[in-house]
Amino acid sequence: MILCVGGTPAMQRTLCFESLEPGAVNRAYKVSVTASGKVVNVARAVTVLGGQALLATFLGGDPGRFVARELEARGVPHEVVWTEDDAPTRTCATLIPNDGPVTELVEEALPVSEGDIAALEEIVIEDLKEAQALCLIGSFPPGVPDDFYARLTKAAREASVPVLIDAQKAPLRAALEERPFLVKPNLEEVADTLNLPNGEPDVRDAVAGLTDAGARWAFVSTGASGSLLGDDSGGLWSVEPPRVDAINPIGSGDVMAAGLLLAFQRGSSVPDAAVYATACAAANTLTSTSGVIRPADVDALLPQVKLARLA
Numbered sequence: 001m002i003l004c005v006g007g008t009p010a011m012q013r014t015l016c017f018e019s020l021e022p023g024a025v026n027r028a029y030k031v032s033v034t035a036s037g038k039v040v041n042v043a044r045a046v047t048v049l050g051g052q053a054l055l056a057t058f059l060g061g062d063p064g065r066f067v068a069r070e071l072e073a074r075g076v077p078h079e080v081v082w083t084e085d086d087a088p089t090r091t092c093a094t095l096i097p098n099d100g101p102v103t104e105l106v107e108e109a110l111p112v113s114e115g116d117i118a119a120l121e122e123i124v125i126e127d128l129k130e131a132q133a134l135c136l137i138g139s140f141p142p143g144v145p146d147d148f149y150a151r152l153t154k155a156a157r158e159a160s161v162p163v164l165i166d167a168q169k170a171p172l173r174a175a176l177e178e179r180p181f182l183v184k185p186n187l188e189e190v191a192d193t194l195n196l197p198n199g200e201p202d203v204r205d206a207v208a209g210l211t212d213a214g215a216r217w218a219f220v221s222t223g224a225s226g227s228l229l230g231d232d233s234g235g236l237w238s239v240e241p242p243r244v245d246a247i248n249p250i251g252s253g254d255v256m257a258a259g260l261l262l263a264f265q266r267g268s269s270v271p272d273a274a275v276y277a278t279a280c281a282a283a284n285t286l287t288s289t290s291g292v293i294r295p296a297d298v299d300a301l302l303p304q305v306k307l308a309r310l311a
């Protein structure tokens with residue numbers, strides 16, 4: 001089982017427009033409402049790809065109950081901490097015009113209590129006994145201390161469960177000190193986490209910075225232009241994604257995390273898992289809803305991913 005832990009799920013509205021004009025009345029021709037947020041995206045992708053996921057997160061209010069029903073309907077196993085004050089899970093919106101780039105409207109998550117955090121930590125510690133991998137993904141709601149992922153990384157290391165972290169800034173810096181198996185941020189997030197020089201950060205520096213800081217493996221993505229994988233003994237690989245007509249790239253990184261863990265759990269080496277993950281990420285761009293993939297797209301895209309060893 002791949003245990004997927006994160007604090008910021010969302011109810012997601014995706015609205016499609018012929019075109020979109022700020023300051024004008026824009027009428028959607030299609031609307032869909034799904035469960036999303038990074039932790040939901042990764043657990044759902046693992047499930048859709050035939051793996052065994054277990055999602056652990058906070059939910060509250062009517063949007064939270066919507067997310068729980070969706071997880072039920074999609075067959076995504078979950079253990080929920082219903083927040084003490086039942087504060088509503090955030091609602092986010094994606095606006096997709098036919099003639100331009102996607103716009104994302106993001107609500108911040110509401111605070112959680114110390115009791116909520118302790119309850120989530122208890123669930124994770126218990127479920128680690130059954131887990132073959134732990135995925136820590138996304139930012140924290142207010143109230144969660146910066147060392148939350150670090151504590152869970154330490155617990156997983158002690159239970160010999162490999163950890164993948166997709167986070168940034170202080171939570172990632174703290175977790176790196178606990179020597180996670182794999183970290184998978186995008187380049188901008190690494191620059192913010194490691195204070196890389198301003199301007200266009202160098203992706204090689206980003207990978208080296210993460211392995212120097214404690215990661216065994218670092219996989220740094222840069223959207224359609226691909227990603228770079230490195231390990232702590234100097235190995236370096238580039239992974240070039242297939243060319244696709246992207247509809248909505250949001251959530252590609254989340255689906256990438258799912259593909260990485262799933263392929264690794266099924267016995268692939270990390271570089272081969274990165275290839276599979278890259279096909280999964282590209283498949284995500286082919287649906288309008290963030291973090292939703294069709295397995296047939298993954299199969300079709302897989303032969304087009306290019307892996308090259310650089311060092």
Ligand SMILES: Nc1ncnc2c1ncn2[C@@H]1O[C@H](COP(=O)(O)OP(=O)(O)OP(=O)(O)O)[C@@H](O)[C@H]1O
Pocket residue numbers: 185186187221222223224226227241242243244246249250251252253254255256278281282285
């Ligand atoms: N337009 C695209 N075409 C093909 N592959 C893409 C495209 N956009 C993203 N990808 C794939 O998805 C991977 C992750 O994308 P990106 O670097 O945007 O992640 P991210 O910013 O973490 O995304 P998110 O956090 O929204 O899930 C890329 O390395 C690439 O393999």
Ligand SMILES: [Mg+2]
Pocket residue numbers: 166185186253254
């Ligand atoms: Mg990401």
